[in-house]
Amino acid sequence: MGYSTTEFETLYIQCFPPSMRLAMSLLHDEDEARDVVQGVFLKLWESEIRVENPMAFILRAVRNASLNRISMLDTRDRIRQRIMLDPPPDDFDIDGRNEEVRSAIHRLLTPREQAVVDRIYAGGMSYKEAAENLEVSVAAINKNIVSALKKLRIYFKTGKS
Numbered sequence: 550m551g552y553s554t555t556e557f558e559t560l561y562i563q564c565f566p567p568s569m570r571l572a573m574s575l576l577h578d579e580d581e582a583r584d585v586v587q588g589v590f591l592k593l594w595e596s597e598i599r600v601e602n603p604m605a606f607i608l609r610a611v612r613n614a615s616l617n618r619i620s621m622l623d624t625r626d627r628i629r630q631r632i633m634l635d636p637p638p639d640d641f642d643i644d645g646r647n648e649e650v651r652s653a654i655h656r657l658l659t660p661r662e663q664a665v666v667d668r669i670y671a672g673g674m675s676y677k678e679a680a681e682n683l684e685v686s687v688a689a690i691n692k693n694i695v696s697a698l699k700k701l702r703i704y705f706k707t708g709k710s
Contacts, residue, residue: 551597558686560603561590565687567604568611575615581622584698585614591695594688653704654697662697665690 552560565586572582589610593600600606654663661683668679669690676694680687 550599552594552599554686554688557594558688560593560607561688561691564604564607565590568607571608571611572615575612576618581618582615585618586611587691587695589614590688590691594692650701653701657700657704658697659693662693662700665693666697669694 551557568586568589569582572585573579576582576585589607592610593607654666658666664683665679668674668682669676672679674682676687676690680690683690
């Protein structure tokens with residue numbers, strides 16, 4: 550009984566800009582803000598519920614997720630200060646690391662996810678531009694990015710696909 554693709558796309562287009570502004574005002578980091586907002590939309594998309602006032606619901610969820618992220622980041626900073634992580638060694642192979650990322654993208658992601666990642670990150674397209682280029686909805690772009698990033702994070706954190 551969740552939202553149809555058309556309804557969700559309309560909701561996404563209406564609620565994404567204010568959600569990003571809210572997350573940015575709290576997190577002061579575009580990547581963190583985008584992750585938080587995408588996570589909220591993904592949970593709403595995957596749920597079977599319809600909310601009475603979607604804008605209020607999404608903004609509250611973004612606020613709560615942003616505050617949780619701030620708490621998590623503060624904890625990470627405290628741990629880093631205690632451990633004092635060393636910088637990467639001078640002989641760190643950035644080209645090798647880039648090749649490892651390209652290989653993981655090719656192995657782990659679906660062709661659609663690869664196309665979306667390529668347009669957003671390598672091509673510098675906005676979600677809307679990528680959606681138009683691939684002839685899909687903005688919601689589909691968001692769903693593919695969230696899925697792709699999740700797969701890559703798991704792989705690079707655990708070494709398992």
